[in-house]
Amino acid sequence: MTWIKATFIGMILLGILVISAFFIWLAPVGAGYTAKIMCSAIFVNGLPSNRALEEDVLADNNPALSLITANVDLRHQTVSAHAFGFRKRIAVYRPNLGCTLSDDPARIEQLRTTSPLLRPIPAQPLRTASVPGNIDRRAFSTILADAMDEPGTNASRRSRAIVVLHRGKVIAERYAPGITASTPLPGWSMTKSVFNALLGRMQQEHMLPGVDGPVLINEWQSQLNDPRSVITYDQLLHMSSGLAFDESYWNPLSDVVQMLFVEPAAAGFAVARPLEHRPGTVFAYNSGATNILSAAMRNISGSSQSYQRIPFDLLFRPLGIGNAVIETDQDGYFIGSSFMHATARDWAKIGQLFLQDGVWNDERLLPAGWVDYSVTPAPAAPNGIYGAHWWLELPGARDSDGNLRDDGPPVPDDAFFALGHDGQSISIIPSKDLVIVRLGLTRDRDAFDLRRFVGSIAALFPDIVARNGDTTVEVESARQVAE
Template identity: 75%
Template sequence: MKLIKAIFIGVILLGIVVISGFFIWLAPVGAGYSAKIMCSAIFVDGLTSSRARKEDVLADNNPLLSLITTNVDLRNQIVSAHAFGFRKRLAVYRPHLGCVLTDDTDQITRLRNSTPLITPIAAKPLMTGPLPMDVERRALNGLLADAMDEPGPTPTRRTRALVVLHQGKVIAERYDDGISANTPLPGWSMTKSVFNALLGRMQFEGMVGDISDPVLINEWQAETNDPRATITYDNLLHMSSGLAFDESYTNPLSDVVQMLFIKPAAAGFAVSKSLDNLPGSVFAYNSGTTNILSAAIRNLSGSRDVYQKRPTELLFRPLGIDNAVIETDQDGYFIASSFMHATARDWAKIGQLFLQDGVWDGERLLPEGWVDYSTTPAPAAPNGTYGAHWWLDLPGGGGGNDDSHSNQSRKTPQVPEDAFFALGHDGQSISVIPSKELVVVRLGLTRDRDAFDLRQFIANLSQLFPTVDPNAVKQTDGENQDTKPAE
């Protein structure tokens, strides 16, 4: 009887611990994730409330997220989320800056009053172009159809958009129901590659010095002999800052999850991390490094208003990207690691800029040598898989939800050796293949790693196209003459 009583008490205590843990640690994460993802999907991407919750939040029936209640205020453009009324989280939409999380309704007015005034951008639509004569349209269409199809009765692949550029022109594109060429979609960690381009633009314009210089982070410079003050822009771009950081999306208490969905200051949280290794000595992919880069760009920009206009004025305006959004934390710092939204065509423009060696419409936007630097293996990266905020290889199979693609070697089927990639959570990708004059964008919600094999898709697609001298491709300027805008 005493043993049974002890077991019963033990079970009760364990239940109390589990329930307490849920409300103290897990519920705020689930509520923050649900509110933020739904807010962005509805007010930035233009999806319906029901679709945003069913697909973007609950695609795999996550048991934690299914306990979260969400409410959408369409009039005030706010999404609230909570677990049984506990730890309510709010996500507030703002023009030009997308959605931001807050726990305090009193902050909503302040957050909305801090949005920058941005002059509208004249869009430069990509043009359509013909297939090369020796490329079979039926074979290309078959690959695209397969990428859009589902491998089983339950959706797992969830491809939302595909765009293929050849010689800078749209030769094929496909979209899921309710998604169009004008629908912004999240790129997750592809945002990191965009901030590579932004830093390159700033260096080209004389706004930042050499990338081997120490990063301008006030907190590090203020402390005497702080070893973090030796971290350089090069260390950050190569993911070898030496800072401690847990990049695990499956752990609700990991650094990356806390930074994105709990901490009010994503950049401040990343900056506060301690040094585990000598800068430059160890490759450790983590999202904190790009948010530190974002903080450095803020410090270099002087004012918050100037800083928040940097992506628009330096990058989006020259490329004619007219509705891209990079979201911020509560302090107004861009969450450069994860939260940019753009149409598939506009993501393709980022890839095309790099395919053309940083030249667009005959104008150089990135410093000479910047693309070569970005696509040269980082000294500490295993097997040469990572450059400077661009991946140099794809995983051996699957385009699932983990964008920390280290320790992958080239396997069959073969992807062209000169290809490089921007990759993101849920299977987002920009594939740049200079020797084939191709840029391929794939966006979706692929949380099952085995549902979509990006490596095989890119290998099969690239094999349809003739090989050219990549050095000749760099001489093109990206102008699209004598063709019509893609429809």
């Protein structure tokens, strides 16, 4: 009987431990994640509340999230979430800034009354064109249809939008039910590439001297002999700052999860990370780097009002992007690592700006050489996979042994990419004059083979071998030669 009693007591203690762990560690993450994702899906993306919960929050996700209760306040444009009445988090929507997480009632009231006042941004619609006559239109349509389709009986791919630009014009676009060309959608880590563009714009406007100098972070420069004070903008852009940061999304206690969904100040959390390696020596992709750059932008800009106008005045206005937002933490710092929303066409404009070497409507927006700098492999990046907040290689499907499958058309060597969580991507292929945007809610990496999708489209288009103003000279693709 003694062992039965011991077993029973052990099970009780284990149960107490599990419940305690849930309320101490998991509940804050679950409540913060649920409130933030639902708020953005409803008030920024314009999705119905039930879809925001069932698809954006719960689909393919941790079952612990089903223990979180969410309440939507349409009148005050907030979403609150909690675990059995505990660990309550609230996300507040504000025009031009999207949704912000907080658990401080006084700060929530303050957030409701603070939003930047902006002059309307004149629209610059992208021009449209037919698929070029020398392209296999049936094959092209088949690739797009397959990308929007589901691979099995249960939805797992969840492609939401596809836009293809050729020579700067929309030649194809597809949208999932309930999503339109005017629906802003989250880019997640594609926001990092946008922050690259913002820093380039600041340099072009003489707000930032260059990327080789130490990043302006008050907490680092104010402390005598702080080893972090020598970290440069270049090292942060190249993900080689040397700061300790855990980017494990599967771990609720990791730095990235805590920073995005628990900590009240994302930028402050990132700035406080200790140095782990000598700056510039080790490549470690992490979201903290971009939020440190965001904090530096705030210090350079001089005031919170000027800072919060930077994306609109320096980038969105010149490109005619009228309904994009970059969301902030409760201190007003842009969460540049993860939280920009824009339409598929507007994400395509970001790609087209880089395809055109930083020139838009005959105006140079990015410094000469900035795009080349952005797509030059980071010195510490393995196998040249990463540049300056732009990816130089695409992930692909893997076989049963975990090896990368290489059974599809190759992606051109000059291509580079903005990539984000849940399958977001901008693929830029200068040699084909193509920009391909794909947005979705794909949590199963095997549900959509981005490498094959991009390679298959690229294979249909001839290479551009010369450019003279608006005139291009092309050579036949291997497919066309074979035919």
